[in-house]
Amino acid sequence: MSPHPAHPDEPVNVALVGAGPGDPGLMTVRGLALLRRADVVVYDRLVDPRLLDEARPDAIRVFVGKASGAHTLPQREINALLVRHAGRGRRVVRLKGGDPFVFGRGGEEAEALAAAGIPFEVVPGVSSAVAVPAYAGIPVTHRGTASSFAVVTGHEDEAKGEASVDWARLATAVDTLVVLMGTRSLPQIARALLDAGRRPDTPVALVRWGTTDAQETVVGRLDEIATLPAAVRLAPPVVIVIGDVVALRERLAWFGGAAGVGEAAAESPRAPSLAAR
Ligand SMILES: C[S@@+](CC[C@H](N)C(=O)[O-])C[C@H]1O[C@@H](n2cnc3c(N)ncnc32)[C@H](O)[C@@H]1O
Known part of the structure; x- marks a missing residue:
């Protein structure tokens, strides 16, 4: 080339x-x-x-x-x-x-x-912001379901002078929220979104080590996700996807098996090697 x-x-x-x-x-x-x-x-x-x-x-x-x-x-x-x-x-x-x-x-x-x-x-x-959801069978936009998405950090450090995320405004302004570095703050993020009017049954997916042999996904409702044992034990790196597009995963999970609601599914290793591409 x-x-x-x-x-x-x-x-x-x-x-x-x-x-x-x-x-x-x-x-x-x-x-x-x-x-x-x-x-x-x-x-x-x-x-x-x-x-x-x-x-x-x-x-x-x-x-x-x-x-x-x-x-x-x-x-x-x-x-x-x-x-x-x-x-x-x-x-x-x-x-x-x-x-x-x-x-x-x-x-x-x-x-x-x-x-x-x-x-x-x-x-x-x-970017993991779109690729990790994609490998979990979640398109971040979808005709009729989501016409906007935002990529947000869940790790805010005032000491570093990072601008803070306005969760209350994002809650209903954007269809799909993709949160990076958000595992530790998931309880606060979910609370802020619910308080600002996001539907409690909004589906949420946590995808760990996306696109790799170790990819693992946990799915739950916004009002319960932070308390699910399978979610609590997930250590970074995790991409969090919040929005109705998460439900598409039931039909579109192509990389390993689909996880049930509230369950972690260890997904089958299908990450191709560089040589294979
Ligand atoms: C410092 S940010 C860097 C993001 C990177 N520049 C990108 O565009 O993907 C690191 C965060 O990205 C997310 N991340 C990156 N790779 C990931 C992967 N393979 N699976 C899940 N999350 C991932 C996690 O939220 C992780 O904490």
Whole structure:
């Protein structure tokens, strides 16, 4: 395949590359090409290890993964790392789960590179916000059911200066709510949505490790989901989908078996390998 016409193969010092949500087959062609020729790969926790095998054997691999609540490297040090390697003339791929600009702090890294005068490009990735619901058989919009969706963080940290989410306004303004990083705050989120008028029987799906062999889904009503034992035990990474589209899963769950309401279903491993794609 010839290089993307919008990206002639000129050397770009840093590429902020979306690795997709888990299944390595969801990496973009452009991202893979850059990864294969990178001198340095700086990667996160949610990046599938099979993708790292695509880098040159002699490429420097730097893990800067962030598990929830336990940051391996502060963001400013990640920024400095990118600037330092690029300043030494190395082709750097900053490989991030999903899309770099969807709750990925890619914007901050781009700002740091721009401030340092380092050329960079952004390779968007398949975001978990849409791909994880899709692998659970949930279209985030559906004719006659949902004509809008919002992607929201459930992890608000005032200390970090993040803007707070107005759950009360979102409750009835948007048909489908997709919440990332929301497992811990699920009880508060559900309460806020119910208080603001969202129907108690609105279906909710929690999808853990979506698009991977370990994908697991729990479904329940908005007014009960936070108390279901199967939901309570789900640890991140989880995408929460709130809205009537969740019910479509009964017919559209194509990746493993469908979970019953309020039950977790360990879904069969069907994530194809990169080589198979
Ligand atoms: C820091 S955000 C990064 C989102 C990423 N940039 C994207 O576009 O998908 C991390 C959160 O994304 C969600 N997430 C990412 N990959 C996931 C997966 N395979 N299954 C379920 N949730 C996932 C979870 O909510 C997780 O806590």
